[in-house]
Every structure is written in C-alpha cells, then in structure tokens.
Amino acid sequence: xxxxxxxxxxxxxxxxxxxxxxxxxxxxxxxxxxxxxxxxxxxxxxxxxxxxxxxxxxxxxxxxxxxxxxxxxxxxxxxxxxxxxxxxxxxxxxxxxxxxxxx
Numbered sequence: 001x002x003x004x005x006x007x008x009x010x011x012x013x014x015x016x017x018x019x020x021x022x023x024x025x026x027x028x029x030x031x032x033x034x035x036x037x038x039x040x041x042x043x044x045x046x047x048x049x050x051x052x053x054x055x056x057x058x059x060x061x062x063x064x065x066x067x068x069x070x071x072x073x074x075x076x077x078x079x080x081x082x083x084x085x086x087x088x089x090x091x092x093x094x095x096x097x098x099x100x101x102x103x
Contacts, residue, residue, distance in 0.1 A: 051099050054103045056100075063093075065099060066096040
C-alpha cells in the first residue's frame with residue numbers, strides 16, 4: 001500500500017510539473033520570447049538548452065535570468081542585445097526557471 005501511495009504521489013508531482021512546463025512554454029510564446037529563441041536551436045538569441053547549460057550549477061541562475069528577461073542584457077551571447085521584456089517579476093521567474101529546466 002505504501003508503494004502504491006508513493007507511486008501515485010510521484011505521478012501526481014510529475015503531472016503538475018508537466019503542467020507548469022506547458023504553462024511556461026505558453027507564456028514564452030505569448031510574450032514573444034520564441035521570436036528570438038527556440039528550445040534547441042539558435043535563432044537571434046541562444047537556444048534555451050544552451051542557456052541552461054551555461055548557467056547549470058549556478059545557485060542564483062534563475063534570479064540572474066529573471067532580471068535579464070525583465071531588463072534586457074548584452075554581451076553574454078554576442079553583439080546582439082536582448083531587449084527588456086514586458087513581464088512581471090513572477091512571470092520572469094517562471095520563464096527563467098523553465099529555461100533552466102531545458103536539457
């Protein structure tokens with residue numbers, strides 16, 4: 001019985017995680033992020049997988065990326081600057097967390 005409860009809890013957690021990822025992907029699309037970025041290929045900016053690799057293991061990566069999403073940035077990925085985006089702090093954090101989860 002304990003094993004069944006553990007499996008059920010793990011499945012529920014995975015479903016919730018997948019739902020949050022789908023919501024973040026929709027948010028990225030709605031906010032125009034996908035015009036310059038894709039999950040697995042460089043467009044104008046780096047792929048999200050490349051961003052996740054670059055920031056892997058950095059404890060403050062989600063906060064750094066959330067700030068860049070909101071305020072923009074330049075010089076990290078080349079000469080093309082990323083403009084500031086019209087997102088709330090919570091949306092920026094959600095997007096940053098999602099980007100960092102790309103493998």
